[in-house]
Amino acid sequence: MRVLAAPGDAERAERLREILDGLIEINGDVPIIVEGKRDAAALRILGFEGEIITLHRGQNLYDFSEQMICSYEKMVLLLDWDEKGDQMTRSMEESLKGYFEEFRFFRDTIRILCQKDIKDIEAIPTLLRRLEGIAGKSGPGPEF
Numbered sequence: 166m167r168v169l170a171a172p173g174d175a176e177r178a179e180r181l182r183e184i185l186d187g188l189i190e191i192n193g194d195v196p197i198i199v200e201g202k203r204d205a206a207a208l209r210i211l212g213f214e215g216e217i218i219t220l221h222r223g224q225n226l227y228d229f230s231e232q233m234i235c236s237y238e239k240m241v242l243l244l245d246w247d248e249k250g251d252q253m254t255r256s257m258e259e260s261l262k263g264y265f266e267e268f269r270f271f272r273d274t275i276r277i278l279c280q281k282d283i284k285d286i287e288a289i290p291t292l293l294r295r296l297e298g299i300a301g302k303s304g305p306g307p308e309f
Contacts, residue, residue: 178296230260
């Protein structure tokens with residue numbers, strides 16, 4: 166079923182898809198760090214097939230960051246842009262200097278494209294469907 170999209174929504178959806186497609190390509194070689202399981206599930210719905218690491222695994226941020234530095238040369242920080250996510254991002258940026266900066270653009274751009282509607286990664290598939298004017302879509306066609 167199609168729903169009416171607001172003017173500009175199609176362009177915003179197209180830009181968001183472009184950013185996500187670029188991030189999907191990078192994720193083939195570089196892990197993405199998200200806050201929790203629902204964020205990881207949302208990325209899978211959107212077509213991400215690479216490594217997605219959830220932050221909430223019982224470790225403090227320092228130990229988690231140390232483990233990431235020992236395991237990976239690069240990583241993408243894709244935490245929510247609510248107050249908690251912003252605070253964790255700032256903390257992790259300190260401890261992961263030199264490992265994530267070239268990918269900062271993705272979170273910043275996704276945040277700009279989404280922040281007036283949502284504040285977390287897990288809501289992106291629903292927002293994207295709304296922006297594209299698709300509700301309760303079934304049958305053949307592009308999948309998220």
